[in-house]
Structures are given as structure tokens and as C-alpha cells.
Amino acid sequence: MRGWILAQKDxxxxxxxxxxxxxxxxxxxxxxxxxxxxxGGAGASDPVLHLHVATEEEAGLSxxxxxxxxxxxxxxxxxxxxxxxxxxxGAGEIGGYLLFPADFTExxxxxxxxxxxxxxxxxxxxxxxxxxxxxxDIAARAGTSRVVLDAGISLLTVSQLxxxxxxxxxxxxxxxxxxxxxxxxxxxxxxxxxVGPIQPPDPPDWSVPGYVVMFLFFTAAxxxxxxxxxxxxxxxxxxxVLGATRLDILGGKFLGSSxxxxxxxxxxxxxGVGIFGMNIGRAPAAVLLVTAVFVLTSxxxxxxxxxxxxxxxxAHSSAVLVSLVAAPLGGCWWPLFLAPPWLQTVxxxxxxxxxxxxxxxxxxxxxxxPEVLGEVAVIALFGIAFAAVALVRFRPEA
Amino acid sequence: xxxFVSATQLHKSFDGQPAVNGFSLTxxxxxxxxxxxxxxxxxxxxxxMLATVLAPDAGDAHIGGHSIVSAPREVRRIIGLCPQDxxxxxxxxxxxxxxxxxxxxxxxxxxxxxxAVECLETVNLTARADERVARFSxxxxxRVNLAIALVNRPRLLFLDEPTVGVDPQSRASIxxxxxxxxxxxxxVLYTTHYIEEAENLCSRxxxxxxxxxxxxxxxxxxxxxxxxxxxxxxxxxxxxxxxxTLRDV
Numbered sequence: 001m002r003g004w005i006l007a008q009k010d011x012x013x014x015x016x017x018x019x020x021x022x023x024x025x026x027x028x029x030x031x032x033x034x035x036x037x038x039x040g041g042a043g044a045s046d047p048v049l050h051l052h053v054a055t056e057e058e059a060g061l062s063x064x065x066x067x068x069x070x071x072x073x074x075x076x077x078x079x080x081x082x083x084x085x086x087x088x089x090g091a092g093e094i095g096g097y098l099l100f101p102a103d104f105t106e107x108x109x110x111x112x113x114x115x116x117x118x119x120x121x122x123x124x125x126x127x128x129x130x131x132x133x134x135x136x137d138i139a140a141r142a143g144t145s146r147v148v149l150d151a152g153i154s155l156l157t158v159s160q161l162x163x164x165x166x167x168x169x170x171x172x173x174x175x176x177x178x179x180x181x182x183x184x185x186x187x188x189x190x191x192x193x194x195v196g197p198i199q200p201p202d203p204p205d206w207s208v209p210g211y212v213v214m215f216l217f218f219t220a221a222x223x224x225x226x227x228x229x230x231x232x233x234x235x236x237x238x239x240x241v242l243g244a245t246r247l248d249i250l251g252g253k254f255l256g257s258s259x260x261x262x263x264x265x266x267x268x269x270x271x272g273v274g275i276f277g278m279n280i281g282r283a284p285a286a287v288l289l290v291t292a293v294f295v296l297t298s299x300x301x302x303x304x305x306x307x308x309x310x311x312x313x314x315a316h317s318s319a320v321l322v323s324l325v326a327a328p329l330g331g332c333w334w335p336l337f338l339a340p341p342w343l344q345t346v347x348x349x350x351x352x353x354x355x356x357x358x359x360x361x362x363x364x365x366x367x368x369x370p371e372v373l374g375e376v377a378v379i380a381l382f383g384i385a386f387a388a389v390a391l392v393r394f395r396p397e398a
Numbered sequence: 399x400x401x402f403v404s405a406t407q408l409h410k411s412f413d414g415q416p417a418v419n420g421f422s423l424t425x426x427x428x429x430x431x432x433x434x435x436x437x438x439x440x441x442x443x444x445x446x447m448l449a450t451v452l453a454p455d456a457g458d459a460h461i462g463g464h465s466i467v468s469a470p471r472e473v474r475r476i477i478g479l480c481p482q483d484x485x486x487x488x489x490x491x492x493x494x495x496x497x498x499x500x501x502x503x504x505x506x507x508x509x510x511x512x513x514a515v516e517c518l519e520t521v522n523l524t525a526r527a528d529e530r531v532a533r534f535s536x537x538x539x540x541r542v543n544l545a546i547a548l549v550n551r552p553r554l555l556f557l558d559e560p561t562v563g564v565d566p567q568s569r570a571s572i573x574x575x576x577x578x579x580x581x582x583x584x585x586v587l588y589t590t591h592y593i594e595e596a597e598n599l600c601s602r603x604x605x606x607x608x609x610x611x612x613x614x615x616x617x618x619x620x621x622x623x624x625x626x627x628x629x630x631x632x633x634x635x636x637x638x639x640x641x642x643t644l645r646d647v
Contacts, residue, residue, distance in 0.1 A: 002501075002502055005498070005501045005502055006502070009487075009490075009498050012490075013487070013489055013490070016489060017489065233485060233486075233487070234481050234483045234484070234485035235485050235486065235487065237446070237451050237479070237481060237485065238479060238481065238485045238499065238546065239502055240450070240451055240474075241449050241450065241451060241474055241477065241478070241479040242474065242499060242502045242503040242504075242550065243471065243474045243475065243502075243503065243504060244502055
């Protein structure tokens with residue numbers, strides 16, 4: 001009961017303090033706004049890269065592949081004459097092109113090597129990467145088809161025919177390909193797949209969760225300052241004389257910090273959806289659960305910090321330092337999958353990483369509550385550990 | 399009069415340095431008892447031990463029959479502390495401070511409201527009850543500090559230098575409040591630097607130095623410690639007993 005009275009006092013103080021309100025509520029929204037503005041145009045609204053392809057074959061497999069590519073809605077491709085393509089690259093009119101050689105069909109169906117050429121200017125890095133990716137994909141699929149062809153021949157040969165008929169079988173299979181209208185070679189297909197009803201994420205979908213996690217932790221960690229200030233103001237001593245126990249004091253501060261951070265979370269998510277147009281995902285309950293558990297863990301960290309810091313300045317600077325290190329490390333400033341594998345492993349020492357993972361999985365991939373329970377459990381374990389150490393360390397009279 | 403406080407051989411050291419060294423005394427119920435001593439004499443440490451904020455290294459004290467060592471919770475129910483430094487929330491009004499500390503002291507909301515009004519009247523701050531304490535003068539803050547110590551009707555009130563930096567009007571108001579409390583049966587343990595305060599307010603005074611009591615008597619009785627002096631003041635006695643060396647702590 002005393003703890004709740006203390007928490008109510010802290011919440012009222014927070015709501016009365018314009019600076020605290022500005023920092024805790026308005027500043028995060030402004031920062032998200034600037035971040036999204038800076039990232040504007042990234043993500044789903046990126047313009048599609050236009051690619052150029054040429055083939056030295058008059059007919060055959062490369063022409064079939066080009067027909068398939070031209071039918072794919074998500075790709076923007078122009079087919080050029082090889083000489084025209086060469087001239088255009090030389091003149092700097094296009095960044096580059098992919099060239100099928102004259103022996104492409106023969107090489108693929110005959111099982112010997114040939115080269116797909118990627119011709120690019122030095123500056124066209126994005127074009128080069130795109131064309132190389134396309135070339136690798138085509139080569140892999142063509143190679144697979146050849147393996148299938150060889151395996152089919154071998155199987156037929158071993159099981160049904162004697163040595164004398166090998167070439168006859170191979171010819172028969174080539175005939176089958178031809179009869180099916182496949183240009184005498186293996187079929188190459190490219191498919192663009194979209195799984196389920198998930199929409200491509202917009203910049204706010206990526207950036208808002210990270211900022212929410214960062215600021216929730218920051219605000220709650222700064223709760224440490226409030227406890228140390230009570231000591232500095234001598235009010236802590238007064239609370240002890242009035243009968244408040246260590247549990248009352250830590251519990252009250254924990255509840256106060258949690259309530260402040262919950263208000264902040266509600267406001268940030270509302271701003272994310274209402275102002276920045278982010279998609280709350282298919283599982284908003286999971287997002288709320290992760291947020292709530294992360295808030296409690298962050299508040300527990302604030303209490304832990306208060307049990308270690310001796311002065312308000314020490315509590316404040318420790319809260320800032322830990323928050324600013326843990327935020328980028330835990331994937332608040334960029335998605336963790338962009339970080340090197342070793343850093344992704346190290347990030348697991350922060351509750352931020354688990355919270356960001358769970359939030360992004362819910363927001364972008366629609367993970368539901370049962371699917372984020374693992375992350376939620378780990379975040380809760382962090383909180384329990386923080387609170388346990390705080391209870392052991394905290395001395396109101398010290 | 400019944401004995402309300404009884405301290406026996408209290409000891410407390412910080413980093414090996416004794417702050418209180420064998421402190422013993424008794425205080426009667428309804429008495430205003432003065433604790434006089436130079437800086438660093440151990441007055442505040444003694445009060446913090448008696449108020450159960452600090453645990454003694456050795457010794458014990460009983461307040462209203464409860465041990466500060468074995469029954470600190472029971473002791474806390476009957477004491478009030480007005481610390482030397484102002485201990486309140488400056489971003490809150492005087493009334494809200496009293497309400498909050500009253501509730502933390504175990505009063506119901508209704509009781510806390512009633513007590514807030516009474517305590518504000520006691521320290522003559524009713525007219526400014528709803529102003530933020532940050533706007534108050536030093537003297538007014540001291541009076542709120544005292545009012546908070548009274549909010550849960552303590553039977554023993556610790557006043558640790560409650561008039562430091564206070565203007566004469568506020569000081570007179572605080573004296574009146576203390577006298578009225580004692581008249582109503584509240585026991586007061588009062589520490590001060592101001593010797594005339596001890597002389598005017600307290601029925602008995604202990605002079606403490608280096609963590610132990612070096613003299614204890616009524617103000618008149620203490621005058622007798624300087625029999626050769628003509629009309630000795632309590633200050634003369636104090637300087638005689640504690641010396642004239644500066645105490646820069």
C-alpha cells in the first residue's frame with residue numbers, strides 16, 4: 001500500500017514537470033519523426049531498378065528465359081540487341097547489361113560450360129549487383145536442370161537398357177523436350193513469391209519499435225535518479241521513520257517508473273500508428289505483451305541502478321551511458337540482422353535485442369503471443385535478475 | 399513523570415571513527431530535552447539511531463517501551479523526525495506534502511486530510527497551504543518540515559536543529575509550537591547550536607562531545623558547573639566543557 005502511495009506521488013510529479021513531460025513524451029516523437037523523414041523513400045516505396053538484358057542467340061533457351069523475365073511484374077527489364085547494349089554502356093546511357101552467349105542453349109543442354117556476361121560501367125554498383133544476382137540465379141537453375149537431365153538418363157540406362165542404347169536414350173529425352181515446345185532444352189522458370197497477406201514494411205515499421213524500446217528503457221532507467229534524489233533530499237530517511245520498508249520504497253519506485261514508461265509506450269505506439277502510419281501488425285496483443293514486459297524489466301533496471309549509485313549525478317550518468325550503449329547494441333538504431341553475426345550474438349546480453357526481435361516479428365511478420373513467448377520469458381528473466389540484485393543491495397539508511 | 403526514552407551505551411562508528419561512544423540517557427514523558435554540542439559531536443548520529451534510521455553498533459534504547467534494535471517498527475509508530483536538513487518535496491504544495499507523508503505514515507486519506515489542516519494551522523501556514531513549497535522562504539520551509547514531523551501525532555518528536563537559518567518570527571513560531579506540543583504530552587528531543595534556545599525551551603540539557611555526554615542537568619544546574627564565574631551563561635558552561643578549539647567537520 002505504501003509502495004502504491006509512493007508511486008502515485010511520483011506519477012503526479014512527472015505529470016506536473018513540463019521538462020520531464022517534454023523529454024519523456026515529446027522528444028521521442030520528434031526523434032522518430034526526424035528519423036522517418038531521413039529514411040523517407042526507403043523500404044517499400046523504393047523505385048524498381050531497371051535492368052537490360054541481351055542475347056546473342058536467335059532462338060533457344062535464352063529467349064525462353066527472357067520471355068519469362070518479361071512476364072514478371074516485379075521486374076523491370078528491357079531486351080536489347082547485343083551491339084546496341086554495348087554502345088549504350090559505352091556512351092553511359094545505361095549502367096550495364098546481362099549478355100547470354102551464342103552457345104548458351106547448346107552448352108546448357110550439352111552439359112559443358114559457358115559464361116553469362118555482366119557488362120557494367122564502374123559507377124553502376126547497384127546495377128552490377130542486380131545483374132550478377134540475376135545471372136547467378138539463371139546459372140544455378142540451368143545447372144540444376146542439367147543435373148536432372150543427366151540423372152534421368154543414368155537411371156533409364158541402368159534400369160532398363162544396355163550400354164549400346166545410351167545415346168539413343170539421350171536423343172529420346174531431347175526429343176521429349178522438343179515435343180513439349182521447350183526449345184530443345186530444360187525449362188528455366190523464375191517466380192516471384194509473396195507469402196500470405198503481409199505487406200512490405202514501411203520505414204516506420206522498422207524504426208518506431210527500436211525507438212520505443214530505446215526510450216522506454218531510458219525513461220525507466222532514469223527512475224534510478226528519483227530514488228537517489230530521495231536520499232539526497234533526506235526524504236528517504238523520513239519515509240523510513242514513517243515505517244516504509246525497503247520493499248515499500250523499491251516497489252513504489254518500480255511502480256512509478258513502470259507507470260511513467262507505460263504512459264510513454266501508449267503515446268509512442270499511438271503516435272506510431274496515428275501520425276507515422278505504421279502498421280501495428282496482425283498481432284497487436286503480442287506487441288502489447290512484449291512492451292509491457294519490457295517496461296517492467298526496464299523499471300527493474302532503474303531500481304537496480306538506484307541500489308548501486310550513491311549520488312543523483314552518478315545515477316543519471318549511469319542510466320544515460322547504459323541506455324546509449326544498449327540501444328544500438330540491442331538493435332534499436334538498425335535491425336540486428338544487418339549487424340555481423342558476432343555482434344548479433346553479443347546483442348543477446350541486452351533485453352533490448354530480445355524486445356526488438358519480438359516486436360519486429362510481431363509487427364512485420366505477424367508473430368502472435370505464443371510465438372513471442374520465448375523472447376518475453378528472456379526479457380522477464382532479465383527483470384527478475386535486476387530486481388533481485390536491487391533488493392539485496394538497497395539500503396535506505398545508507 | 400514516567401520515563402519515555404531510555405538509551406544505554408549506544409555506540410556507532412563510521413570507517414573506524416567513533417561518532418557516538420557510550421551514549422546513555424533517560425527522558426521523561428512530556429519533557430523537552432536539549433542535546434547541545436559542537437559540530438561533529440554526534441548529535442545527529444544519536445538522533446538517527448534513536449529514530450531507527452541507523453542501527454547502533456552496540457547498545458540499545460527503548461522508546462515507549464520498544465527497543466530500537468529488536469522492535470524498530472513499533473518505535474516508528476510513535477516517533478516523528480524533523481531532520482536537520484529540509485526533507486520535503488519542493489515541487490509539491492505544503493498540503494500535498496503533509497497528505498503524502500501522512501499516508502506513508504499509515505493514516506487513511508480522510509485522516510491525512512484532517513491532520514494536514516491541523517498541522518498547517520499549528521505552524522501558521524494555512525493561508526499558503528496550496529502553494530508549491532519551492533516558492534516558500536527558508537523559514538516557511540522549516541515550518542513545513544516541522545509540520546510533517548507532526549502529521550502522524552508522534553509521542554516522541556526528534557527535532558534536529560529545526561531553527562537553522564530561520565528568521566526570528568519563524569523561530570518564535572516554532573518555539574510556540576514545540577511548547578504547545580510538550581504541554582499536550584509530546585516528548586521532545588531537541589538538538590541545537592543555539593544555546594539560548596536550549597536555555598529557554600528545555601527542562602534538561604545534555605552537553606555532548608566526541609560522541610558522549612559530558613554534562614547533563616537543568617539549565618540552572620549546568621550554570622553551577624562554573625561556580626567561580628559571576629552570572630555564568632550556558633554558553634560559558636558549554637565553552638568551558640567543550641573548549642574553544644574550532645570544530646571544522
